[in-house]
Amino acid sequence: MSMIENGQGDALSYHQQMAQRTDAVAAVFEAHGHDVKKHIADFAHAVSERWVPENGARVVAKAWTDPVFKAQLLTNGHQAVTALGLPMPVHHRHLVALENTDKVHNVICCTLCSCTAFSIIGLPPDWYKDLEYRARVVRESRTVLKEMGLDLPSDVEIRVWDTTADTRYMVIPKRPANTAGLSEAALAALVSKDAMFGVAAI
Amino acid sequence: MDGMHDLGGKQGFGPVRFVRNAPVFHADWEVRANAMYPLAVSVGLINMDEYRYAIERMAPRHYVAATYY
Numbered sequence: 001m002s003m004i005e006n007g008q009g010d011a012l013s014y015h016q017q018m019a020q021r022t023d024a025v026a027a028v029f030e031a032h033g034h035d036v037k038k039h040i041a042d043f044a045h046a047v048s049e050r051w052v053p054e055n056g057a058r059v060v061a062k063a064w065t066d067p068v069f070k071a072q073l074l075t076n077g078h079q080a081v082t083a084l085g086l087p088m089p090v091h092h093r094h095l096v097a098l099e100n101t102d103k104v105h106n107v108i109c110c111t112l113c114s115c116t117a118f119s120i121i122g123l124p125p126d127w128y129k130d131l132e133y134r135a136r137v138v139r140e141s142r143t144v145l146k147e148m149g150l151d152l153p154s155d156v157e158i159r160v161w162d163t164t165a166d167t168r169y170m171v172i173p174k175r176p177a178n179t180a181g182l183s184e185a186a187l188a189a190l191v192s193k194d195a196m197f198g199v200a201a202i
Numbered sequence: 203m204d205g206m207h208d209l210g211g212k213q214g215f216g217p218v219r220f221v222r223n224a225p226v227f228h229a230d231w232e233v234r235a236n237a238m239y240p241l242a243v244s245v246g247l248i249n250m251d252e253y254r255y256a257i258e259r260m261a262p263r264h265y266v267a268a269t270y271y
Contacts (some may be wrong), residue, residue: 018271019231025238034240034245043237047226091250110236111210113236122268125224131271133218134209148220162210194222 028122037178053122055086056170057191061184063097064175073097077170087119093166095120098159098198105156106171107198109137110163122198128197137164148199171198206262232271 017162029036055063059081063070073080077095082088088095098106106141110116111134116124127133127148137144141158145151152158179187194200227233242248248256260268 007207015229015231016224018235022231022234022238026234028240029238034241036241039241040234040237044233045239050215062208109210112207113254118205123224126270127218127224128229130219131209131212131266132215134216136218137214138210139213147217176270192223199220200222 004160012120021146029182036158045067047123050087051123052069053191053193053196054188055119056117056193056196057188059084059086059097059120059170060172060191061188063099063172064187065184073172074099081120089119090118091123091166092117092119092168094168096161096167096169098161098169098173099172100174100198102174104159105145105152105198106159106169107137107141108163108169108171109134109160111135111138113161115168117163117170120168121170122193125193125197143201150200168197172196173202176202205258206260206265207258235271 025035038081059073063073069080074097078088078093079096081095100106109128114124114129116128118124133144138160141160142152145158163169176190179190190202192200192202196200239253243250243253
């Protein structure tokens with residue numbers, strides 16, 4: 001049962017109960033001498049300040065404006081983004097950048113769970129981890145994308161990429177028309193997290 | 203293992219609940235829970251394979267009824 005299907009009262013008691021269980025696990029870590037409060041604070045900081053989709057937006061804008069960087073990104077994504085000073089956990093061994101064109105649209109998923117290049121495009125949103133998306137996007141991607149608001153022309157091929165623990169993906173959306181004069185920073189501001197997952201256009 | 207977690211292509215599911223720029227977390231405890239499994243890995247209580255295997259051993263009824271965190 002997803003939270004959205006719960007009644008208000010059920011959702012409240014569910015969250016209260018889960019908060020209690022989580023606190024109980026934290027208490028065990030503390031009892032064993034681990035500084036769990038600091039670890040949680042560090043994690044929360046990374047989520048809000050370091051592993052943000054602005055990283056990926058910067059990568060996309062640079063790929064749009066710098067052909068040498070774009071070639072590097074398409075060849076070895078991990079190397080290209082870490083050279084920009086962006087973080088990637090060691091176990092995210094490969095970053096594959098997928099370029100959308102007039103004829104090809106890429107969309108990412110993790111059918112087994114939730115793997116994402118989260119330090120570059122942000123932590124996966126709720127829908128990405130839901131059973132509905134994981135089950136359906138690989139079988140009926142065009143329908144799912146249309147339901148999500150992205151109605152692609154029938155002559156556009158859709159490629160679906162199923163993430164694994166050591167190979168992570170990001171979509172390079174098509175650069176919007178009439179953006180020729182914009183700076184890299186202004187272009188980056190146009191790039192949405194949803195577009196880098198491949199479920200929205202820009 | 204071809205368990206319930208292996209959802210790719212399973213049929214019968216309804217619409218994806220989607221809003222643009224959707225949230226990652228819906229409550230503070232989810233942040234704490236998400237922080238603590240890497241802590242368990244980093245202090246050597248479990249490794250990532252054990253973590254995955256534990257998820258994959260969830261009973262099917264439990265797996266489909268459970269929320270992510």
